[in-house]
Amino acid sequence: MTVELNFTHEAARRSWVESANEPVADFPLQNLPYGVCRQLGWPAPRIVAAIGDQVLDLAAASEAGLLPPTVAAACREPALNALMGLGAPAWSALRARLSELLGADTCPAGPSRAAAGRCLLPASPAAMLLPARIGGYTDFYASIFHATNVGSMFRPEAPLLPNYKWVPVGYHGRASSLVASGTAIRRPHGQLKDSTAAAPVFGPSRQLDYELELAAFVGPGNALGTPIPIRQAGDSLFGVGLLNDWSARDLQSWEYQPLGPFLAKNFATSLSPWVVTLEALAPFRRPAFTRPAGDPAPLPYLADPADQRLGGLDLTLEVFLLTAQMRADGAAPQRVSRGNFSVMYWTLAQLLAHHTSNGCNLQPGDVLGSGTVSGPEQDSRGCLLELTQRGAGPLTLPGGERRGFLHDGDEVILRGYAEQAGARRIGLGECRGIVLPAGP
């Protein structure tokens, strides 16, 4: 980790790709997130790094001999798994090289800049695929505010269960239905049972919701039977993106006991295209969430002083809605919530250490979803279930529309970024999905 870098000096650096130097750009020289892109004429997808409104084709850069030998082969793969599997020293070497190649100071006009320039192409959100082959997708529940809010609706008598402050609660999601940002989401059918009805019926969900989450990508992973200790857990994560854990609340409340959510979630989960490395986010590391007085300390296998000091992330996360009517009216997406990842009860390192503490093996490219990122404020709640009290208090949108849950044609847009004085703004980009009507 580069937390000892001189951030002020770093923050002042500019790229010769001028669009990267705009003050609100998501992808300045200090970010350099990775994604996977498909282009006409390419026989296979390629890894790219974002810089301003351009992307650097890492396959081409590798073939041109511009990249460190340790990562050259991994950068020619059609997905990020191999690079993720190389581990932190290789990630740092690649990042340093890209920063050098794209920096105005380190790569003046000349043959090197020209060689890098030949690997640039315009960014195109529609060309972006999932960043990795995701073998395992685990979803956690790491916001105590979310857990308390949701628990109060599903179990008013016991909103927060006794294990919450001890166990980083998680469950396995469905990897096959992870989709790239921009993929339309079909409203699912399922069993629906009103609390007053004697029997369920089968039909389209009437309580379709989103969940704003952070996705963390696993690096080298671990062999079955060999846990990753908490002190190594932070360095075992490659980077983060945005995740929308679409949820059918009516299916969920009827099906989820006793084995957890299933069809309420596995019809689709959206991922943003860009994986922002934890190195890029180093200036935005914060102490882990301060547990309220009286809460238990984490058990030793989840406790690490360095993680307590730097395991939090000061990342602002926002949700926007754009309805069909708003699109017809030419209206801009409306922000419906804004929260911050630093309020999470469990750090990413704790999630990973817990996951492997029984010997469960993680593999490069596996995704750990944080769970819905909700804070203590009303407008920091990361799903409609919480924002509208299960539809009882609908949102009012520009144009006068109201939303308890999502309608067909609604587009959900997640955005995330880190900002602070003395550091360059680092953006996560967007995760988008529009709701299609249920099938026949």
Added chain:
Amino acid sequence: MTVELNFTHEAARRSWVESANEPVADFPLQNLPYGVCRQLGWPAPRIVAAIGDQVLDLAAASEAGLLPPTVAAACREPALNALMGLGAPAWSALRARLSELLGADTCPAGPSRAAAGRCLLPASPAAMLLPARIGGYTDFYASIFHATNVGSMFRPEAPLLPNYKWVPVGYHGRASSLVASGTAIRRPHGQLKDSTAAAPVFGPSRQLDYELELAAFVGPGNALGTPIPIRQAGDSLFGVGLLNDWSARDLQSWEYQPLGPFLAKNFATSLSPWVVTLEALAPFRRPAFTRPAGDPAPLPYLADPADQRLGGLDLTLEVFLLTAQMRADGAAPQRVSRGNFSVMYWTLAQLLAHHTSNGCNLQPGDVLGSGTVSGPEQDSRGCLLELTQRGAGPLTLPGGERRGFLHDGDEVILRGYAEQAGARRIGLGECRGIVLPAGP
């Protein structure tokens, strides 16, 4: 499906591989299950079919031109996924061809038999790998006897939840920690909390258990957003094997609310090497479980007259224990339970139709676990939790040992077979795993 075949004629057929004609052989000519095997000198694993105490190398058979063109390429793959993806007509064609090649009547001594004979090698359980790359593993809860027994221990006030008779309850398991039969299982660490303790501790599980399950392998699968209707669901499954869903009950009872089992299960799940096709099991199809009077009928998306008539499987499933002391004494494994798959409340077709009913996509080689197969009788309970009332009534083994839960050194052996008058016995083979002490 070949349910219209003349079973009596089929049952009388013999193989020229003499060991396949033994009355209690698991792998007669009528079975022909598929697996994946590794041998010294082979650059990659190969698909094989079991016949008596031999296996037929399908890669070699394919290269020798012995197999139908539709399956020839899939049979040269290092796993069964491609063959599973081809669908029922291709599966039937391959099965018919293998039956012809290996039948004493259809393949008399001569060049064809000699060509097939050159593809035979002795079976070796230790050489068998997982039969497929398993992208998705879903575990169900389809025995109402298991659900009621377990519920009475975890939730005495509500043993069977209100959704059970409506929803084929399931959840996502961990695919990365599926292991081949014979892989040793390390006892997991985890959070343990006695009901009287104020706080959990972290340590090795003291309540390690097995679960006897049937694994069904998905065939071609479905695209995201396109459910598989119940009428097509039966033909969408390639075959079945045995699955041991190792479970740490102490971890499970503390962690499982509200999102379901996680670390209590994902440290390892064992699969048997042989996938027995549903075609081979056609003579053992039975009416689906008869729901007790007063139980609701399945909702229309789960109801199919053909599945009601033939969705049950008359498969005997057994669990054996072999402790370290028994091994030292030269004792044989001791059977601790025997049940039958025909008591399952939900059919395999219902599990698959439910899984895809919201559009969730299944892929070739995905595994659907049935959940613990327990029947109404005490000795048909498929896990120690049920057999010993959570350890309160331990089993007594030969030599006088007692078991509430598993000890280090215990080996669990699952076996399964179908038998009836007028049909050849069809065996599933074995699924074995021995418990290793917890790591440091």
